[in-house]
Amino acid sequence: MRKLLIILLFLLIFVSACNKSHVLYVQNTASSDKQIVAKEQIDIAIVPKVMEIPYFQAVQEGVAEAAKHTGATVHFEGPTTANAAQQEEIIRRFISQKVDVLAVSVIDPDRLTPVLKEAKKQGITVLTWDADAHPEARDYFINMVDAERLGQHLLDSLVRQIGEKGTYVILSGSASSLNQEEWLHWIKQHNRTYYPRLVLREVAYTDDSSVTAYQEAKRVTTAYPELKGIIGIASLGPPAAASVLKEKGLTETIAVVGLASPRDMNTHLKEGNVRTVTLWSPKRLGYLTVMVAKLLRDGTVIDDGMLIDGVGRIQVNGDQIIMDEPIDFTVENVDQYDF
Amino acid sequence: MISKRKYHHLPLMHKLLFSYTLLTIIPVSLLGFFIYAAYMNAAEEQIGALVPQMLEQASQQIDRNVQDVTMMPERIYQSQQTIEILRTDAFQSHAESMQQQYEMERYLSNSFLHSSSSDLLGVFVFSKNRIFAATTENYSGFSKTEAAVYGQSLELEKGSILLLPHETNLVFDSGADYLLIGVPIQDRDNQTYLGTMFLALDVSFVDRITASMKDHRAARIMLADKMSGRLAYDSSGRDKASVNLRAYPIENGSFLQDRKLIGITPVMQQTYALIYEIPTEILFAKQYQTRTISIVLFLVFICFSLFFYSIAAYNVSHPIKRLMQNMRSAQQGEFQHTLPVTKQDEVGRLTESYNMMIEEIRDLIQKNYMIKLKQQEAELYALQTQINPHFIFNTLETINYAVEAGEQEEVMRIITTLGRMLRYSLDNGVKFVSLAEEIRHVENFLSVQQFRFFDRLTWSTDYPDEAGSLQVPKFILQPIVENSIKYGLEVQTAIHIGIKIQQTQGLLVLTIKDDGPGFDPAVREALERELALEPGITSKSAHYGLSNVANRIKMLYGADYGVSLENNRQGATVLLYLPSQQISRLGGS
Numbered sequence: 001m002r003k004l005l006i007i008l009l010f011l012l013i014f015v016s017a018c019n020k021s022h023v024l025y026v027q028n029t030a031s032s033d034k035q036i037v038a039k040e041q042i043d044i045a046i047v048p049k050v051m052e053i054p055y056f057q058a059v060q061e062g063v064a065e066a067a068k069h070t071g072a073t074v075h076f077e078g079p080t081t082a083n084a085a086q087q088e089e090i091i092r093r094f095i096s097q098k099v100d101v102l103a104v105s106v107i108d109p110d111r112l113t114p115v116l117k118e119a120k121k122q123g124i125t126v127l128t129w130d131a132d133a134h135p136e137a138r139d140y141f142i143n144m145v146d147a148e149r150l151g152q153h154l155l156d157s158l159v160r161q162i163g164e165k166g167t168y169v170i171l172s173g174s175a176s177s178l179n180q181e182e183w184l185h186w187i188k189q190h191n192r193t194y195y196p197r198l199v200l201r202e203v204a205y206t207d208d209s210s211v212t213a214y215q216e217a218k219r220v221t222t223a224y225p226e227l228k229g230i231i232g233i234a235s236l237g238p239p240a241a242a243s244v245l246k247e248k249g250l251t252e253t254i255a256v257v258g259l260a261s262p263r264d265m266n267t268h269l270k271e272g273n274v275r276t277v278t279l280w281s282p283k284r285l286g287y288l289t290v291m292v293a294k295l296l297r298d299g300t301v302i303d304d305g306m307l308i309d310g311v312g313r314i315q316v317n318g319d320q321i322i323m324d325e326p327i328d329f330t331v332e333n334v335d336q337y338d339f
Numbered sequence: 340m341i342s343k344r345k346y347h348h349l350p351l352m353h354k355l356l357f358s359y360t361l362l363t364i365i366p367v368s369l370l371g372f373f374i375y376a377a378y379m380n381a382a383e384e385q386i387g388a389l390v391p392q393m394l395e396q397a398s399q400q401i402d403r404n405v406q407d408v409t410m411m412p413e414r415i416y417q418s419q420q421t422i423e424i425l426r427t428d429a430f431q432s433h434a435e436s437m438q439q440q441y442e443m444e445r446y447l448s449n450s451f452l453h454s455s456s457s458d459l460l461g462v463f464v465f466s467k468n469r470i471f472a473a474t475t476e477n478y479s480g481f482s483k484t485e486a487a488v489y490g491q492s493l494e495l496e497k498g499s500i501l502l503l504p505h506e507t508n509l510v511f512d513s514g515a516d517y518l519l520i521g522v523p524i525q526d527r528d529n530q531t532y533l534g535t536m537f538l539a540l541d542v543s544f545v546d547r548i549t550a551s552m553k554d555h556r557a558a559r560i561m562l563a564d565k566m567s568g569r570l571a572y573d574s575s576g577r578d579k580a581s582v583n584l585r586a587y588p589i590e591n592g593s594f595l596q597d598r599k600l601i602g603i604t605p606v607m608q609q610t611y612a613l614i615y616e617i618p619t620e621i622l623f624a625k626q627y628q629t630r631t632i633s634i635v636l637f638l639v640f641i642c643f644s645l646f647f648y649s650i651a652a653y654n655v656s657h658p659i660k661r662l663m664q665n666m667r668s669a670q671q672g673e674f675q676h677t678l679p680v681t682k683q684d685e686v687g688r689l690t691e692s693y694n695m696m697i698e699e700i701r702d703l704i705q706k707n708y709m710i711k712l713k714q715q716e717a718e719l720y721a722l723q724t725q726i727n728p729h730f731i732f733n734t735l736e737t738i739n740y741a742v743e744a745g746e747q748e749e750v751m752r753i754i755t756t757l758g759r760m761l762r763y764s765l766d767n768g769v770k771f772v773s774l775a776e777e778i779r780h781v782e783n784f785l786s787v788q789q790f791r792f793f794d795r796l797t798w799s800t801d802y803p804d805e806a807g808s809l810q811v812p813k814f815i816l817q818p819i820v821e822n823s824i825k826y827g828l829e830v831q832t833a834i835h836i837g838i839k840i841q842q843t844q845g846l847l848v849l850t851i852k853d854d855g856p857g858f859d860p861a862v863r864e865a866l867e868r869e870l871a872l873e874p875g876i877t878s879k880s881a882h883y884g885l886s887n888v889a890n891r892i893k894m895l896y897g898a899d900y901g902v903s904l905e906n907n908r909q910g911a912t913v914l915l916y917l918p919s920q921q922i923s924r925l926g927g928s
Binding site: 006021022023024025026027028061062065280281283284287307309310311312313327333336337338339 | 368383384386387388390391392395410413416419423426498525527528529530531588589591592593594595596600604
């Protein structure tokens with residue numbers, strides 16, 4: 001009797017000690033929760049200033065690449081000419097299609113602000129890229145380069161060729177373009193601070209048209225015979241200026257710097273008409289725009305120094321996302337770029 | 340279990356031990372067991388919660404390390420020169436490609452291997468059928484074949500991959516285990532694919548991270564591929580290639596399995612699992628030791644307590660048992676033994692009471708018995724010393740007549756005889772006399788009576804000479820003879836009394852025969868009934884003399900002896916049966 005009890009007791013103790021598999025603690029991780037959330041299919045609409053110029057075509061290639069990578073549905077549509085009314089119409093159509101993200105390279109900020117605000121009101125994430133709108137009309141502006149640095153860099157490039165003394169003109173796109181105006185501001189600022197003997201004669205506008213750019217380039221070279229340099233801050237400026245200088249045989253007296261795609265400048269660089277032009281990768285910009293749209297829609301917070309797949313580290317300054325440093329194209333490297 | 344009925348029949352000692360076990364040992368064991376179980380549970384849960392937390396931290400550190408390494412290819416974008424090398428294709432002059440190879444590898448070596456304190460064993464860049472490598476030690480494998488394979492397949496994935504040594508043919512001469520992290524390199528400006536960079540990360544970095552967790556040498560830390568269970572890292576160094584992750588009940592947490600405490604946490608985007616394993620006998624060595632000591636102490640305690648309790652139970656049950664045995668012998672009439680009282684408890688008092696009771700019973704028996712004996716003795720004494728006053732009166736009257744008649748000689752004889760009689764009866768201290776003496780006394784008595792009745796009374800005695808020395812009680816013949824005379828001469832003018840002694844087979848028979856009227860049948864029946872009664876219970880009847888004789892015989896010799904009455908044709912016969920014993924003067928008291 002007593003034996004039985006003791007045996008039972010021991011049995012009880014040992015049984016408790018040799019359980020097969022006894023879970024002690026289950027930990028929940030935030031990362032595993034995040035994985036569970038299904039990635040919703042999102043619609044991203046990207047609106048360039050114009051469709052058929054090399055710059056925006058390069059952007060479109062980057063956009064397509066990113067669309068393939070992220071699996072998002074991406075619409076890329078812009079006006080055939082740089083027409084604000086036409087752009088507004090396209091934007092309205094995208095709003096009615098209830099896209100999730102609208103990313104616009106803004107032609108005319110004043111004109112587009114109401115429609116972008118409306119899009120925002122409807123719950124669409126509104127981004128601007130390449131050219132900004134008024135800050136209240138969008139969530140983020142995806143900037144290619146830091147405006148101050150670009151302005152300084154462009155002026156420094158010119159000074160390296162012509163020295164710290166002389167006159168120059170600037171070929172801009174349009175006075176309504178906010179970022180071109182900002183670059184202009186920083187060029188002037190830099191000029192005042194460091195190169196007091198360098199004189200800016202005029203700011204001419206190309207209206208994002210090759211024809212106007214050519215005419216304006218011709219006009220300034222004629223109007224200012226002592227002219228030593230031209231800075232183009234819209235992508236059509238430098239090719240037009242280079243062509244004019246080549247025609248006039250002024251390539252040795254007037255230096256051209258500015259923003260232009262390497263493909264447009266390839267011949268001019270190789271012929272020595274232009275020694276260096278500056279730009280960023282529009283492909284990368286397109287890619288980044290889609291990535292940012294996707295990240296924002298997924299609820300990710302965009303941080304300064306964040307590494308974006310296929311883009312690299314970005315800078316974030318308030319509601320501005322800055323892609324990269326500007327790239328200089330010369331005769332040595334111009335063949336490496338296909339835009 | 341034990342039935343109620345069976346329990347009731349158990350001896351007291353067993354019952355006591357049983358109830359002690361039931362009330363003390365079992366509750367104490369259960370209490371001990373539950374306290375131990377609760378304590379172990381708490382300890383297990385505490386450690387069980389701690390291990391995943393430690394693992395989580397280690398996992399985060401590993402993640403960070405791997406993430407840092409995954410981020411390292413970013414450096415390549417900072418060098419325009421290397422990107423330009425990667426952009427050019429393989430078909431160039433030998434000198435130029437050698438120059439590029441040199442520049443690329445120098446860059447990799449400087450910015451990846453020498454610049455950081457990372458655990459990189461080597462950096463490999465596969466690009467357009469070229470392979471650029473910078474390693475800290477010699478290696479084999481990883482030729483252009485792999486360059487072709489990884490150069491293309493990764494292009495589609497657009498993300499980093501993790502490879503284990505068994506998945507590639509890369510072998511370092513030192514035999515170091517590594518994690519191979521493959522990261523695609525893109526031409527971001529042109530959005531084209533440039534190649535893949537592989538970074539071989541020495542897994543010993545896990546050692547460093549988990550060093551704090553290995554305070555127990557027996558602890559084993561493993562890093563396993565979640566899909567295949569293959570081990571990328573094993574702190575024990577045992578060459579167990581894989582673990583079965585499906586046998587684990589959870590993916591993140593801790594549990595006990597196969598006498599081991601196992602903690603598991605996913606790491607590297609859930610693709611790997613960090614596993615911590617420690618045998619419970621080492622983890623809970625102290626607790627188990629305490630448990631063993633407790634059990635041993637408890638068993639010792641049980642043995643001791645059972646031993647002492649047995650003694651206590653024996654001390655309770657033994658006196659009761661002894662008391663019971665004593666009572667049983669008392670039941671059989673044995674009142675001689677009392678029990679020693681050693682204790683003042685209930686059992687002691689019970690024994691005491693029992694002793695008092697036994698003593699009282701013994702006293703009562705003795706007192707009653709002695710009183711009875713004394714009474715009878717007194718009665719006998721009275722009887723023995725009894726000379727009927729009536730007889731004395733009659734005799735004295737006879738003497739008176741004789742004196743008046745002047746028969747001097749006769750008077751002398753009567754007085755002498757009477758004197759002899761008185762003398763006989765005065766000799767009180769003697770119970771037994773010889774038969775001759777008794778017969779002589781009866782003859783004296785008859786002689787005295789003959790003075791009164793002359794020829795009306797005649798007698799004869801007949802006994803063998805050798806019978807004269809036989810022993811008989813005093814005064815057993817006189818009462819019977821007295822009766823014969825009394826009743827015979829009431830109705831008849833003359834009576835003859837014959838006394839005959841016979842001795843057969845140790846039996847002495849005294850026959851007193853008369854030729855009187857005999858016993859009246861009713862009287863005889865009553866007499867016989869009375870004679871058959873127990874000795875000492877005598878009624879003071881008319882036949883007191885007869886019954887007294889019968890009583891005395893029975894009391895002296897037992898129920899086998901006694902008196903019987905007969906009616907013959909003429910008169911009554913009284914037979915006295917006695918044992919035939921030689922006189923012994925010492926026998927009297």
